[in-house]
Amino acid sequence: MLLVMNKLNVAVIGLGTIGGGVSRMLIKxxxxxxxxYAICDKDTNRLNEFSDDIKKYQDYKEVLNDKNVEVVVxxxxxxxxxxxxxxxxxxxxxxxxxANKEVVAKxxxxxxxxxxxxxxxxxxxxxxxxxxxxxxxxxxxKRANRIDHIEGIINGSTNYLLxxxxxxxxxxxxxxxxxxxxxxxEQDPSSDLKGLDMKRKIVILSNIAYNSALDLDKVxxxxxEGVSDEFIKEVNNNGYILKYMAESNLKEDHVExxxxxxxxxxxxxxxxxxxxxxxxxFCGAEQEKxxxxxxxxxxxxxxxxxxxxxxxxxxxxxxxxxxxxxxLKIDNSALTDKYLIDGEINKDLIxxxxxxFFETKMIERKEIEDNLDKIKFYxxxx
Numbered sequence: 001m002l003l004v005m006n007k008l009n010v011a012v013i014g015l016g017t018i019g020g021g022v023s024r025m026l027i028k029x030x031x032x033x034x035x036x037y038a039i040c041d042k043d044t045n046r047l048n049e050f051s052d053d054i055k056k057y058q059d060y061k062e063v064l065n066d067k068n069v070e071v072v073v074x075x076x077x078x079x080x081x082x083x084x085x086x087x088x089x090x091x092x093x094x095x096x097x098x099a100n101k102e103v104v105a106k107x108x109x110x111x112x113x114x115x116x117x118x119x120x121x122x123x124x125x126x127x128x129x130x131x132x133x134x135x136x137x138x139x140x141x142k143r144a145n146r147i148d149h150i151e152g153i154i155n156g157s158t159n160y161l162l163x164x165x166x167x168x169x170x171x172x173x174x175x176x177x178x179x180x181x182x183x184x185x186e187q188d189p190s191s192d193l194k195g196l197d198m199k200r201k202i203v204i205l206s207n208i209a210y211n212s213a214l215d216l217d218k219v220x221x222x223x224x225e226g227v228s229d230e231f232i233k234e235v236n237n238n239g240y241i242l243k244y245m246a247e248s249n250l251k252e253d254h255v256e257x258x259x260x261x262x263x264x265x266x267x268x269x270x271x272x273x274x275x276x277x278x279x280x281x282f283c284g285a286e287q288e289k290x291x292x293x294x295x296x297x298x299x300x301x302x303x304x305x306x307x308x309x310x311x312x313x314x315x316x317x318x319x320x321x322x323x324x325x326x327x328l329k330i331d332n333s334a335l336t337d338k339y340l341i342d343g344e345i346n347k348d349l350i351x352x353x354x355x356x357f358f359e360t361k362m363i364e365r366k367e368i369e370d371n372l373d374k375i376k377f378y379x380x381x382x
């Protein structure tokens with residue numbers, strides 16, 4: 001069967017790291033069915049880096065009023081203006097491709113409602129996992145089977161940082177400096193280090209998998225910032241690797257969801273995920289496990305995911321159905337785990353001392369959250 005591509009005029013809004021990468025990919029690869037028709041940025045210097053054959057705008061509203069634009073790539077960043085842009089485009093039946101995880105996570109319910117009334121497609125594979133096609137994988141799998149568990153390393157920046165520390169012996173501060181220099185961390189790295197980036201990503205994946213619209217503000221995230229070089233050395237000497245992970249479990253009437261540091265055995269699959277790679281796994285109702293691995297940070301993994309979404313639109317792929325058919329609360333109270341603690345905790349909860357740190361018994365989640373003011377840093381033992 002011959003695949004017929006629809007010719008598309010694409011406008012890229014935002015010419016920063018990702019937008020510039022997408023624009024250059026479209027020009028370099030010269031896809032016969034995709035035209036980089038327009039670019040938009042407030043910075044004229046960025047606009048002037050491109051040929052005058054491409055239409056140039058400084059106001060995104062002018063792009064949306066151009067009747068020749070068929071796909072808008074939103075890579076301007078931020079939340080409020082980006083959501084307004086996406087909303088207006090979809091309401092005008094203009095297809096949208098975005099990498100904006102903050103918008104998708106915070107406005108999932110509104111986007112679901114908008115898409116029901118729009119003939120346009122909204123694609124956001126690049127919002128989670130870089131080049132790893134996890135959104136499509138979960139979306140297609142859940143149409144045939146229930147998904148009840150998602151977990152993984154879904155922030156390439158912090159994984160790069162932790163790999164430098166544990167594989168290359170770099171200090172925490174030097175690793176942060178290196179990650180910034182490579183472009184894996186912003187100058188203000190708090191979104192990655194505090195788990196806010198992963199928080200948005202795991203909510204997006206959970207919403208798609210569970211047909212829900214979870215409250216982003218209720219998701220538990222524990223920062224990586226308190227980790228010491230001494231803590232890293234101690235866990236490595238005891239056969240563990242420290243990873244920063246997200247996990248989501250669907251229960252009968254609620255979801256358990258958390259972002260926190262985790263100790264994994266040094267011979268586990270998680271320990272083998274190095275530098276800026278992501279590893280994401282999900283389980284169906286029959287306990288089968290689907291695993292995906294790939295580059296999760298940087299300009300070109302994200303740009304590739306965006307261009308892939310544009311190609312899907314050109315191929316006439318059906319639009320994502322952001323269906324919401326259940327209201328789920330987030331509740332971690334039933335979780336029980338072991339932890340390695342840097343700081344103080346009730347001695348009745350301690351199983352043994354590990355150097356200057358304490359390994360707990362199997363304890364309820366509440367015991368950790370109630371003692372956070374006395375704990376300098378902790379990691380869950382997987």
